[in-house]
Amino acid sequence: MYGIVCGIPFMLFLTKVKKPGMILIMSLIMGIMMFVTGMTWMPIPFSILTGIMAELVYRSGKYQSMKAAVLTAGVFPLWACGNYLPLFLQRERYFADRASYGQEYIDAVMRMTPNGMFFVLLVITFIGGMIGGLLGKTLLKKHFKKAGIA
Numbered sequence: 001m002y003g004i005v006c007g008i009p010f011m012l013f014l015t016k017v018k019k020p021g022m023i024l025i026m027s028l029i030m031g032i033m034m035f036v037t038g039m040t041w042m043p044i045p046f047s048i049l050t051g052i053m054a055e056l057v058y059r060s061g062k063y064q065s066m067k068a069a070v071l072t073a074g075v076f077p078l079w080a081c082g083n084y085l086p087l088f089l090q091r092e093r094y095f096a097d098r099a100s101y102g103q104e105y106i107d108a109v110m111r112m113t114p115n116g117m118f119f120v121l122l123v124i125t126f127i128g129g130m131i132g133g134l135l136g137k138t139l140l141k142k143h144f145k146k147a148g149i150a
Contacts, residue, residue: 003077003125007132010076012140014069020055023072027051027079039083046082050075066137073133074126081121088118 017023031047054076061068086094087109095106 001128002080003074003127003129004132004135006077007073007129007134008136008139010073011069011133011136014058014072015140015146017058018063020059023054023058023076024048024051027054027076030079031082034083040086042085042089043079043082046085047079050078050082053078070130070133070137073136074130077125077129077132078122081118081125084118084121087113088115 013022013026027047027050028044031044034043034047035041054072057075058068058072091110095110098106
């Protein structure tokens with residue numbers, strides 16, 4: 001959902017990106033914000049990884065390709081999946097920290113989040129980002145023409 005909603009302003013942001021590093025910095029800021037607001041440290045390195053991936057995708061289009069921009073809009077929101085890494089990589093600790101929620105809660109979450117679910121989360125987030133990128137492309141066509149990307 002994040003990718004769909006934020007795809008429009010992200011595509012506008014891409015009209016201003018002409019040099020490497022801006023997407024990575026934005027991704028890192030998002031990871032740090034997650035940490036500061038109570039998540040674990042895991043979103044920070046994950047946001048760096050996904051930020052680098054998004055940078056490489058947009059760079060492959062020489063910061064001018066609309067196809068690369070839309071694909072970058074699909075890759076960028078993957079940083080948000082870093083919030084769920086403890087659920088998949090530290091399951092025992094994650095559920096031990098939530099013992100006060102009750103066994104029924106823990107059992108329900110465990111059933112809904114088998115290990116393979118993280119990859120499903122990545123795919124759905126990517127698709128949402130692509131949809132947001134396409135929406136942004138449509139709504140911001142005028143801005144992309146001014147920036148020489150359209």
